[in-house]
Amino acid sequence: MTEGILVVYYSLTGNTELIAESIAEAINADLLKIEPNKEISQEGGKKFLWGGKQSIMHEKPELQPYSINPEDYNTLILGTPVWAWNYSPPIRSFIEKHDLKNKNIGIWVCCMGKPKRALRKLQRRLYANNILGITSFIEPLKHDPEKSAQKAKEWASSLIKTAKADDRSPAETSESAEPGEPS
Numbered sequence: 259m260t261e262g263i264l265v266v267y268y269s270l271t272g273n274t275e276l277i278a279e280s281i282a283e284a285i286n287a288d289l290l291k292i293e294p295n296k297e298i299s300q301e302g303g304k305k306f307l308w309g310g311k312q313s314i315m316h317e318k319p320e321l322q323p324y325s326i327n328p329e330d331y332n333t334l335i336l337g338t339p340v341w342a343w344n345y346s347p348p349i350r351s352f353i354e355k356h357d358l359k360n361k362n363i364g365i366w367v368c369c370m371g372k373p374k375r376a377l378r379k380l381q382r383r384l385y386a387n388n389i390l391g392i393t394s395f396i397e398p399l400k401h402d403p404e405k406s407a408q409k410a411k412e413w414a415s416s417l418i419k420t421a422k423a424d425d426r427s428p429a430e431t432s433e434s435a436e437p438g439e440p441s
């Protein structure tokens with residue numbers, strides 16, 4: 259059964275969106291794009307400055323309203339860009355806004371190359387749920403978008419199989435600490 263699956267994501271520059279759309283298509287899931295009321299500039303330096311500040315300060319920007327209720331779904335597949343070694347502020351707002359407990363959850367992040375801390379933080383924040391699997395993508399729009407989309411589809415399909423089998427082991431278990439990172 260693929261009913262009851264929601265793909266939720268935030269994306270400033272389209273990478274996370276590419277993955278979200280690929281996943282939703284592959285497993286026939288509903289799609290919810292999280293958008294802040296006040297979006298930061300996409301411009302080079304500005305986006306790092308303001309986005310980085312928001313992330314480091316653990317800000318929770320107000321979100322635009324959406325009609326889907328994520329709490330109605332058993333399975334959520336959640337995607338975010340990495341901002342300052344963390345998940346993005348709009349996804350922080352989303353998680354704060356909803357009572358996410360006892361859900362099946364898959365997590366992916368898009369980043370320039372350091373996904374593990376953000377993945378770990380998101381996993382910890384969602385500790386009251388059954389984490390089906392985690393994965394990451396390095397700038398998929400720059401590096402072979404088709405290959406990334408294919409990887410996303412295969413990962414999502416494997417997650418759903420995991421959910422069906424009610425297997426609690428993560429679908430991707432090779433994540434380990436980055437050098438120099440506190441455990």
Ligand SMILES: Cc1cc2nc3c(=O)[nH]c(=O)nc-3n(C[C@H](O)[C@H](O)[C@H](O)COP(=O)(O)O)c2cc1C
Nearest residue numbers: 270271272273274309339340342343369370371372
């Ligand atoms: C404010 C800001 C902070 C970022 N911090 C990191 C980081 O700490 N590590 C990393 O690997 N990439 C970082 N990135 C790069 C993004 O995670 C990456 O470009 C991602 O693919 C963007 O996803 P999007 O196109 O869906 O917005 C940062 C980008 C921004 C805008």
